[in-house]
Amino acid sequence: MRICLVGAGRVATQLGPALLRAGHIVSAVWSRTAASATVLAEQLSGAHSTTTTDLRQLEVEVVLLAVPDAAVEPLLAQLQLPAHALVAHTAGALPLAVFAPYPHLRGGVFYPLQTFSPGRMVEWVTLPLCIEAADDASQATLLALAHTLSQDVRLLSTEQRLLLHTAAVFAGNFTNHVLGISHALLQEAGLPFELVAPLVRETVEKALAYPPFTVQTGPAARHDAPTLARHQAALHAHPTWQEVYAAVSRSIQEQQAGRQPAGFDSGGGIRTFAPLC
Incomplete structure (x- = not known):
C-alpha cells in the first residue's frame, strides 16, 4: 500500500520503518517541523517530506495520523487530505467519532498497543494492533495492513479500546512510575536497583501466568x-x-x-x- 505518515515522533519513527519492512511504500511524511519530517523521510527510501497542510495531491491509499492524541482533532480541521482518503489515527483513547465532522473522509483507527521510546525498537510481529473503522471497506483495508505487521490483530470498538488504553496505563505507565519510586528509595538508602530485579521479574511472570489478583x-x-x-x-x-x-x-x-x-x-x-x- 502507498501510505502517508502524518507525524514524525516516537510512533511514526518506528511505524514508518516497520511499514517499509513489510513491503509498503511510505510516499510522504508530514510534520509541523521540516527537520523532523526530513529526518524520518530519509529513512524511508526517499519518501517526500512536507510541512504544508494541503495534501490533496498525494496518491496514497492510507493516511496514518501518528501524532499525540490532542493533535488529532486540530489536524483534521487543518489538513486538506485526498478526497475519500482512508485516514486512521493511532490513539488509544480517542473515539472513532472524531471523524464524524468530515464525511468526505473514510475514518478509522490503527492503534498499536505498545510504549515507544527513543533508542528502543519494538517487536511488531507480537505487538497487538487494534482496528476500528467507519465502514466495511475501510475495516478490510486496515485489517490487511495490520496483518502485514503483526500476528495479533483485533477488532475493537471505541468503548473497548478506551478500557484497553486505561488498562494499559495501569500496566505500563503506572508500573514504570512505581518502579521509579522504588529506584529512588533504593538510591536514598545507598542500595542498587538490581536488588529488586529478581522480584520484579517474578512478579511480572506470575501476573502473566495467573489472574494477578489471585496471586x-x-x-x-x-x-x-x-x-x-x-x-x-x-x-x-x-x-x-x-x-x-x-x-x-x-x-x-x-x-x-x-x-x-x-x-x-x-x-x-x-x-x-x-x-x-
Missing part, C-alpha cells in the same frame, strides 16, 4: 498493620508517595474483600470481548 502478596494483602505503618513512616519525606502507598494498599484490601471490578467472572478470569481477526 497478590505483601503486607496489605496480609492486613499487616504494623508493617504498613512502618512503611508509611519511612516515606515521611515523600508525602505524595505516602498517598500512593496508602491508596494502593487500600485498593488491595478492598479488592480482596470481594469488590471485584467489572470484567472479571466468578472464577477470577478476565472475560474476553474482542475477536482476533
Whole structure:
C-alpha cells in the first residue's frame, strides 16, 4: 500500500520503518517541523517530506495520523487530505467519532498497543494492533495492513479500546512510575536497583501466568498493620508517595474483600470481548 505518515515522533519513527519492512511504500511524511519530517523521510527510501497542510495531491491509499492524541482533532480541521482518503489515527483513547465532522473522509483507527521510546525498537510481529473503522471497506483495508505487521490483530470498538488504553496505563505507565519510586528509595538508602530485579521479574511472570489478583502478596494483602505503618513512616519525606502507598494498599484490601471490578467472572478470569481477526 502507498501510505502517508502524518507525524514524525516516537510512533511514526518506528511505524514508518516497520511499514517499509513489510513491503509498503511510505510516499510522504508530514510534520509541523521540516527537520523532523526530513529526518524520518530519509529513512524511508526517499519518501517526500512536507510541512504544508494541503495534501490533496498525494496518491496514497492510507493516511496514518501518528501524532499525540490532542493533535488529532486540530489536524483534521487543518489538513486538506485526498478526497475519500482512508485516514486512521493511532490513539488509544480517542473515539472513532472524531471523524464524524468530515464525511468526505473514510475514518478509522490503527492503534498499536505498545510504549515507544527513543533508542528502543519494538517487536511488531507480537505487538497487538487494534482496528476500528467507519465502514466495511475501510475495516478490510486496515485489517490487511495490520496483518502485514503483526500476528495479533483485533477488532475493537471505541468503548473497548478506551478500557484497553486505561488498562494499559495501569500496566505500563503506572508500573514504570512505581518502579521509579522504588529506584529512588533504593538510591536514598545507598542500595542498587538490581536488588529488586529478581522480584520484579517474578512478579511480572506470575501476573502473566495467573489472574494477578489471585496471586497478590505483601503486607496489605496480609492486613499487616504494623508493617504498613512502618512503611508509611519511612516515606515521611515523600508525602505524595505516602498517598500512593496508602491508596494502593487500600485498593488491595478492598479488592480482596470481594469488590471485584467489572470484567472479571466468578472464577477470577478476565472475560474476553474482542475477536482476533
